[in-house]
Amino acid sequence: MMMQGLRLLLPIALFAGLVGFWEWAVVRWQVPPFILPSPGAILTVFETDGASLLGSAWITLGTTLAAFVLAVISGMALAVLFASSRLAEAALSPYAVTLQVTPVVAIAPLIIVWVGLDNAWLAVLILAWIVAFFPVLASATAGLKAVDPNLRDLFRLYRAGFRQTFLRLMIPSSLPYLLAGIKTAGGLALVGAVVAEFAAASGNTDGLAWRILEAGNRLQIAKMFAALLLLALMGVVLYAILSFVEWLLLHRWHGDRRRA
Amino acid sequence: MSGDLRLDRLAKTFPNGTAALEELSADIAAGAFVSLLGPSGCGKSTVLRLIAGLEEPTRGRVDWPQTRGSLGFIFQEPTLMAWASAAKNAALPLELAGAPRSEAHARACAALAKVGLEGFANALPRELSGGMRMRVSIARALVAEPEVLLMDEPFAALDEFTRSKLNDDLLRLWAERRFTGIFVTHSVFEAVYLSQRILILSGRPGRLIADIENPAPYPRASGYRTSPEFNATAREILKALEDRAA
Structure with a gap:
């Protein structure tokens, strides 16, 4: 209990201390604002450019969530295909791995050419999806393979259909694996979306990454910090929500394993 | 017979x-x-x-x-669904055969009672001892008679x-x-x-x-x-x- 309180309190105290020191240091050594703006200056950016920043954040968040949902659905679907057909797995998994290990920034220009700069948002979506897709596929495949063979036999013995076996056995068995992969995918979808926005590097995407590039070109360092802050916040909230969903689904039969 | x-x-x-x-x-x-x-x-x-x-x-x-x-089958391990209660586990053969949920539940509870597990219907496998888990497995094997x-x-x-x-x-x-x-x-x-x-x-x-x-x-x-x-x-x-x- 004591440990848990500290776990929450320590980061907050450290954060307050650091911000305080930062504010003090900027004034004390008269750091020019185009190198390091004070926390106060960053906050004022939200007053002056709040609307445009939030609008961009909204766009990046939308792409991230769309890519995330696509990644979860397609990753699971392909994992089910792999689990039901060794042939399909042998044929397709090298491509999935190749797509995963090829740096997404390198693929970006090609995708952008293909979909056209007018549809830059689509390119960003595709790239974010590529990044987020693999952890779902890998974890779901591992989960589906980890089904207890005796339980599988039992389902066969009682002549369960594919639907019954899938819903009552495969999904629940693989859930802990799947959720770990989904949690990773959430963070990666955001990374992918931002990287893709940088790669597209045009006002057509209008996401937070574009705001950061734009502000950087104009030496509006405080605005860069503000955009970064929004991105970090987005990532943390996404992770927190996914962790909570994981806890909600697993804590009764799985979560306490750590203690056991 | x-x-x-x-x-x-x-x-x-x-x-x-x-x-x-x-x-x-x-x-x-x-x-x-x-x-x-x-x-x-x-x-x-x-x-x-x-x-x-x-x-x-x-x-x-x-x-x-x-x-x-x-046919009923009891494996060397209890082979229970870790995410399902004792009653849910015991009811599996009935539910897979399409029995109505309430009927399956009632019969599963009766089967659990037969193996000395009254009052454990809602327990999860991890909350049971090795012997009790095996009893759930026996109840499941016998539930469909x-x-x-x-x-x-x-x-x-x-x-x-x-x-x-x-x-x-x-x-x-x-x-x-x-x-x-x-x-x-x-x-x-x-x-x-x-x-x-x-x-x-x-x-x-x-x-x-x-x-x-x-x-x-x-x-x-x-x-x-x-x-x-x-x-x-x-x-x-x-x-x-x-x-x-x-």
Whole structure:
């Protein structure tokens, strides 16, 4: 209990201390604002450019969530295909791995050419999806393979259909694996979306990454910090929500394993 | 009772070339309690899997009209769904057969009560002890009132006390329901205590080397374990195993 309180309190105290020191240091050594703006200056950016920043954040968040949902659905679907057909797995998994290990920034220009700069948002979506897709596929495949063979036999013995076996056995068995992969995918979808926005590097995407590039070109360092802050916040909230969903689904039969 | 179970020159060779079972013929009367006894790797489990239809025989056949729910199977491990309550686990055969949820639940609770787990319907497997988990597994195997119950060394992983308690409970359930019980074990004493008949298999590939009747009447109280009759049957089995080894 004591440990848990500290776990929450320590980061907050450290954060307050650091911000305080930062504010003090900027004034004390008269750091020019185009190198390091004070926390106060960053906050004022939200007053002056709040609307445009939030609008961009909204766009990046939308792409991230769309890519995330696509990644979860397609990753699971392909994992089910792999689990039901060794042939399909042998044929397709090298491509999935190749797509995963090829740096997404390198693929970006090609995708952008293909979909056209007018549809830059689509390119960003595709790239974010590529990044987020693999952890779902890998974890779901591992989960589906980890089904207890005796339980599988039992389902066969009682002549369960594919639907019954899938819903009552495969999904629940693989859930802990799947959720770990989904949690990773959430963070990666955001990374992918931002990287893709940088790669597209045009006002057509209008996401937070574009705001950061734009502000950087104009030496509006405080605005860069503000955009970064929004991105970090987005990532943390996404992770927190996914962790909570994981806890909600697993804590009764799985979560306490750590203690056991 | 829908009739006897006939194993007709049953043989199994796995695709990798391992001969698990050479040739096994036996008629098992409906309602009998029979043990398959033999060293590890003698194809005992394979016999059960062949009867259950989980494996196809290379030669020979199993003569018994298996229908949905007419067969129960208890594995060496409890083999429960970790995410489902005891009642949900026990209700599985009924729910897979499409029984209404409330009916399945009621029958599962009754089956749990039969194995001494009243009040544990909502418990998850991880909240139960090893012996209790095995009881849930027994309740699940019996919930659909099968005609044949196949047991693959179900108590091998349990401690001696739990094991002998579960042996007694199993015999009580058998006396009530009169299913055909086929019990795989490598314990001579467990086989003698439980069965009317003991089929002894040789090591790999499995072959029938002795077919021993155990005439001791039921119910068999714990005194039976130390009785001269128990000893006589155990000696007969050990001799058959020794003759084989010589």
